[in-house]
Amino acid sequence: MSRSPALASAPGMEFGLADAEFRGLRDLIRKHTGIALHDTKRALVQARLGKRLRQLGIEGFPAYVAFLAGPDGPGEIRQVINAITTNLTRFYREPHHFEHLQHQALPYLVRERAATKRLRLWSAGCSSGEEPYTLAMTVLAGVPDIARWDARVLATDIDTEMVRTCKEGVYAAEQAEPLPAEWHRRHLSSTDRPDRLTVGDAARRLVTCKPLNLLDPWPMKGPFDIVFCRNVVIYFDHDTQVELFARIAAIMADDAWLYVGHSESLFRVAPQFKLVGRTIYRKTGTG
Numbered sequence: 001m002s003r004s005p006a007l008a009s010a011p012g013m014e015f016g017l018a019d020a021e022f023r024g025l026r027d028l029i030r031k032h033t034g035i036a037l038h039d040t041k042r043a044l045v046q047a048r049l050g051k052r053l054r055q056l057g058i059e060g061f062p063a064y065v066a067f068l069a070g071p072d073g074p075g076e077i078r079q080v081i082n083a084i085t086t087n088l089t090r091f092y093r094e095p096h097h098f099e100h101l102q103h104q105a106l107p108y109l110v111r112e113r114a115a116t117k118r119l120r121l122w123s124a125g126c127s128s129g130e131e132p133y134t135l136a137m138t139v140l141a142g143v144p145d146i147a148r149w150d151a152r153v154l155a156t157d158i159d160t161e162m163v164r165t166c167k168e169g170v171y172a173a174e175q176a177e178p179l180p181a182e183w184h185r186r187h188l189s190s191t192d193r194p195d196r197l198t199v200g201d202a203a204r205r206l207v208t209c210k211p212l213n214l215l216d217p218w219p220m221k222g223p224f225d226i227v228f229c230r231n232v233v234i235y236f237d238h239d240t241q242v243e244l245f246a247r248i249a250a251i252m253a254d255d256a257w258l259y260v261g262h263s264e265s266l267f268r269v270a271p272q273f274k275l276v277g278r279t280i281y282r283k284t285g286t287g
């Protein structure tokens with residue numbers, strides 16, 4: 001395997017990762033997360049888990065694989081998952097989704113749900129929380145008289161470190177730069193550190209952050225009116241995507257919207273949805 005000199009000298013790369021251990025770790029990761037790692041991700045696994053070996057004082061990957069198979073294995077798998085997930089996100093990512101939500105989906109839902117005044121949104125694979133808090137800000141901008149509504153944004157992720165950050169709701173100031181100026185002013189306040197901002201109470205009140213593996217059974221019942229599942233399934237294989245989107249369709253209201261990532265498509269994956277905009281889907285009601 002060839003590696004760049006920078007990666008070869010990165011922390012954690014001192015532990016060699018042989019084929020057998022890489023395959024074992026890859027199977028374990030796939031079983032627990034749905035993430036199917038290609039051979040090209042070997043250096044990534046080596047670097048990220050190598051750091052963990054160093055923390056534990058374990059002398060090499062064979063011993064680490066044995067550790068994972070032993071009595072401490074179930075707890076340690078949590079660390080493997082947290083190390084392997086890719087958590088890139090930001091506020092107001094893919095603005096056209098939030099514009100569609102504010103100006104098309106929410107006006108419809110405000111009319112259609114006027115009797116119950118119940119709105120449910122789900123950020124499935126929310127990472128550190130910038131997506132669900134942007135959803136909350138969009139609801140605050142798009143639902144007149146929001147105090148009279150029972151509106152909630154569920155934010156879930158498999159990575160427990162990300163869920164912790166989501167609950168804290170404190171971010172590097174540059175993460176929030178893409179937000180419209182008015183939302184920035186209204187929903188983010190300064191902290192005792194000049195480079196950090198905290199999410200205000202109005203948006204926080206709407207959001208609940210919880211750990212959840214999308215492959216596990218789900219405790220919530222729905223129905224959801226809006227689901228964001230963006231940039232989560234990119235490493236899932238086709239069958240896992242088919243199964244996941246069927247479950248997502250089943251927990252959505254018949255007229256609900258689903259938003260996926262910029263490089264994702266439900267073509268030949270989820271017949272329960274029709275494409276209604278750029279990476280925006282609506283349940284067909286036939287699923």
Ligand SMILES: C[S@@+](CC[C@H](N)C(=O)[O-])C[C@H]1O[C@@H](n2cnc3c(N)ncnc32)[C@H](O)[C@@H]1O
Pocket residue numbers: 032033034035085086087088089090093124125126127128131156157158159162212213214215229230231232261
């Ligand atoms: C690249 S981030 C996307 C964050 C956000 N949705 C966005 O688009 O900005 C992908 C997230 O999916 C989460 N994830 C990966 N596999 C998952 C699974 N099986 N269940 C729940 N979350 C998962 C990762 O932990 C990570 O935080």
